[in-house]
Amino acid sequence: MFKRFRRTRINENLRNMLQETTLSKNDFMYPLFVKEGSNIKKEVESMPGVFQMSIDEIIKECEYIYSIGLKSIMLFGIPDVKDSVGSECLCEESIIARTIKAIKQKVPDMFIATDLCFCEYTDHGHCGILDPKTKTVDNDKTLELSAQQALVHAKAGADMIAPSGMMDGIIEVLRTTLDSNGFENLPIMAYSTKFASAYYGPFRDVAESTPSFGDRRTYQMNSANRLEAIEESLEDEKQGADILMVKPALAFMDVIRDIRNSSNLPLCAYNVSGEYAMLKHAGNAGLVDYEKVMIETLIGFKRAGANMIITYHAKEACEFLNKN
Template sequence: MFKRMRRLRYNPHMRSLVQETRLNLQDFIYPLFVIEGEGIKNEIASMPDVYQMSKDYILKECEELQKLGIYHILLFGIPSCKDSIGSAALKDTHIVAQTTKLIKKEFPQIVVSVDLCFCEYTDHGHCGILDHKLQSVDNDATLINLGKQAVILAQAGADMIAPSAMMDGMVSTIRKALDHANFAHIPIMSYSTKFASAYYGPFRDVAQSSPSFGDRKSYQEDYANRREAILESLEDEKEGADILMVKPVLIYLDIVREIKDKTLAPLAIYNVSGEYAMLKLAGKAGLIDYQKAMIETLMSFKRAGADIIISYHTKELAKILQGDK
């Protein structure tokens, strides 16, 4: 066996022939952050090469993405006005709905997935309506608003709804709301296993969504609980999720593998901001070969069982793959 495997790896073209795992750009989704206003492109210090962009710059970005062969995006919104219930997300004029309409008009081939949550829209930074007695999110009251928000975004032209609030029953609520509004064809990519993680810090800088008090441990997953994490995804599948997700991914590859072994549904992972920033900053400091480390990291996600990779590295990967042609 040793000699046979050594022979198969001796020549680089032979190694390529027997390579088990490959990166395909069509498996990737690129996150974009749209902010209200015009002529805005703000780079985020904690996330090099990631920007808050106004609608006009988002359209320019989509044009570049198409040229690179990237046709899948995940859209987040940064509103100018926030309140206790995130009411800006419940209007058909809100920033993600407006931007989705523009993208689908100018670039109909781009698949627009939309994040469905309230943390960017609430003045307290939590993912829904607060239960002031418990000082946490009111699960059932938030479900009603998630259903409304899903329909607004579907009406705007969203191709897929991606609920990230981690409310119990959110998938079934959104599915019923979409079906009732004649959007039975719109799929749901659920953030089904989303951990209460320290790796979200840079994202909260770009999305301006840090909680003003406490944390999100009461509704996000305990990273110590393996069986519960698997159960959460399987429950969302029962409720009607078309695609499941694990977030973060880098230190949860064991969970990715176990969920993959227990479902036939497509499995997505979110390569989150903290994971991205660590590689970026380590490369900038000369501690690692950034490009090689990035490819190795992305390959580990596919090897663990991910069908879909949501990653801020997507544009860089596209340029590398174009160079290989």
């Protein structure tokens, strides 16, 4: 006799009890982009609903999202002044440091993770310091300055450091630096499996971080490489990462599952700008039911094995969960 799966689907209450994967407001981290100035809230054309904001507007946004149960953000900085080594992000009054302090004063329990990279701060738009001879990123010199940047974030009150530049050895260097300066309890979320992806296009609009030449394939991963992806994450685990990550998420569900099966560390899926923009524009054009596809996509990341999700949908997802 064949099995009747409909027996456990017909009644809504039973169907809900048996749902294997669920979403919670605690699953989400919301990217925010802070820009110098005041009274700035500039929507990004390629990403409807995403804004560049000055510190005063960031505070208003944090007060609102905290009120709806969204208590975790990822902070990115957009400075006025850029140079070849990203000097602005190395000073103790950097835009990120000032923003952290301002948020903590008004919304003290907001969990603030900081993106640690140089692409937003350098005039060439690459994720580290360039070797003048080869015009490629000098991995080891970038590690030295990354340690300085991490201390700026830690001293300002960041709750977690997330180095996104894909420099070899970055987790070990940051862990050693933080521990030796009294920040041994500050967690590091590794961008442990980050692909050189075309899905990042709209992010470069909002973060103003498009490389002035070349691309990032010499330090970000080849999107065709599954085994290397697992190895990258396991290496960061050995170096002391507290949370691993797969970025992008939507086209890399297999890699999320591979890493989930290979490591017991918490795993984050980064639902990136291109993924968000495609869904937003499709919804605005009436091609899909935006809310339903959004929730289905986010559940997909959890089902694949992610414990948490960085997503531009976070605020809308929390509003949806509050209503439903």
